[in-house]
Amino acid sequence: MSCKVCSTEHQFLQRGESPRANWLGNLRTQLSTAPLNPDPYGQHCLAPLNPDPYYMTLPPIYFYLPQPYFPHTLPATAAENWAGYGLGIYTWTLQTYFRLQAVGFPCQLVSSPPKEGIVLFHRQALQFRPLKPQSRLLLICLQADKQPCTVAHLHVVQNPTDSRSPHSYYLPHWSQPGLIPRNPERGDRFETIAYFGHACSLAPELKAPAWQYQLAALGLRWQPIINHNSWHDFCQLDCRWNDYSNIDAIVAIRSFHSEQTYLYKPATKLYNAWLAGVPALLGAESAYRAIGQANMNYLEVSSYSELLATLIRLKSSAAARQRLVCNGALSALQFLPEQITENWCQFLLNVAIPAWQRRCQRNRQQLFSRVKSFNFKLERATFQTQS
Structure with a gap:
């Protein structure tokens, strides 16, 4: 339900x-x-x-x-x-x-x-x-x-x-304030892959040096904007989560091994990507599935190897990227x-x-019922006393 x-x-x-x-x-x-x-x-x-x-x-x-x-x-x-x-x-x-x-x-x-x-x-x-x-x-x-x-x-x-x-x-959840969309002058370039979020929301494999090396071998650059703050502290928080101007796709996967559907987490990363005009490669989360359509306005990946294969496929097909972006733009209207x-x-x-x-x-x-009940009891007590 x-x-x-x-x-x-x-x-x-x-x-x-x-x-x-x-x-x-x-x-x-x-x-x-x-x-x-x-x-x-x-x-x-x-x-x-x-x-x-x-x-x-x-x-x-x-x-x-x-x-x-x-x-x-x-x-x-x-x-x-x-x-x-x-x-x-x-x-x-x-x-x-x-x-x-x-x-x-x-x-x-x-x-x-x-x-x-x-x-x-x-x-x-x-x-x-x-x-x-x-x-x-x-x-x-x-x-x-x-x-x-x-x-x-x-x-x-x-x-x-x-x-x-x-x-x-x-x-x-509100979309990212002050969001700067992808610069249209980037055209069909597919070079910079980003993650915007907290450290605890990113799979360990995507924090390892091997991930960056494998992306580099594909001609891609990893640009994570990661924060480590506690829930009430924003003094040291990196404010660049809003800037998609030089981003060509985002990756946001919490885990490759968990069976959780994260029913308490929002789909913010998905509709921020829609609003920014970039493809989103995401994990299997209930919020993404509820508001999006996998392979239509975002791509769902379930393993590290599948993530790499998906990036290779996207890099080779500007049409596939454009289809995701166009479909996402339509879906984004309800999250303005x-x-x-x-x-x-x-x-x-x-x-x-x-x-x-x-x-x-x-x-x-x-x-009113309590007052009425009290008055009734008071009247009965008074009547009994007088009798």
């Missing part, structure tokens, strides 16, 4: 099928002239609005980033090639916040846990301080590649096959930042806000 997919390809998120979609357009009009109030971190919170009657109970929406993890300097936009976006906690929290702000969706970035509303937080944010459920609080965990959060009411996952939580919704932003708007409007409303209504009903 896979998680629910929050994209405009699915009926419950189709534009125009819900009055909420029209309400979003009205809301954006209001937001275009709304004044901004500075917050303690130099960002801005939207001033109060007059919501459409459809959403008189519109809750505040927060992106929670605990103070110890708050960067000293925030990026100016979501499109900036900021080193911090190489960390999951920042790409999920800050990039989503900035993207929604850019289209006028009302949300705030906070460093203290709110008491009411919808709170979105990265799974690792709880390593500083656990969040406590409140009666008028809906907690949404940005799960990334971590375990589900027991206190969360909803989970956002980055792999459409990840169903570890019963209330999981798939929203794609604008499309993912729209998916987020639809998720918040069609899933998160109704879930918050239902939760508040249930809590009100439970409170």
Whole structure:
């Protein structure tokens, strides 16, 4: 069983099928002239609005980033090639916040846990301080590649096959900010093979000197941009993951021997390659298989020898490379930042806000029942005393 997919390809998120979609357009009009109030971190919170009657109970929406993890300097936009976006906690929290702000969706970035509303937080944010459920609080965990959060009411996952939580919704990981596509002046050259990622996500065979020697024998050059940072440290992170200008193909394989399908990992390396206009040679991972088509818009390899054979075949066929790139360009449209932003708007409007409303209504009903029961018991006790 896979998680629910929050994209405009699915009926419950189709534009125009819900009055909420029209309400979003009205809301954006209001937001275009709304004044901004500075917050303690130099960002801005939207001033109060007059919501459409459809959403008189519109809750505040927060992106929670605990103070110890708050960067000293925030990026100016979501499109900036900021080193911090190489960390999951920042790409999920800050990039989503900035993207929604850019289209006028009302949300705030906070460093203290709110008491009411919808709170979105990265799974690792709880390593500083656990969040406590409140009666008028809906907690949404940005799960990334971590375990589900027991206190969360909803989970956002980055792999459409990840169903570890019963209330999981798939929203794609953001593509690489500030991505520089392959330089078209390279034409049919096929010389530079790259890997962009963390050291722990690359097969040991591809870190060995023998790999570079074998590529050199084929007339190819290995150009890995590898980071070794911990999950909360980006000070020494190499920022060149965005530059595909001189890259002719990417290779991204975690292991040649594992039977894992990595259901918690995203397909980011695949659609970054699509957006950059380069062929991708990848391992057998569930996310790649879910969004791509092997031999159509990427190549799947299962062994070291197959990888070498595939590179030889690609080097000898510019037509095969061009076919992969063209098919990838079509597939990339659903992973443009604008499309993912729209998916987020639809998720918040069609899933998160109704879930918050239902939760508040249930809590009100439970409170009313408890008060009614207490009054009944009090009246009975009073009657018995008088008798």
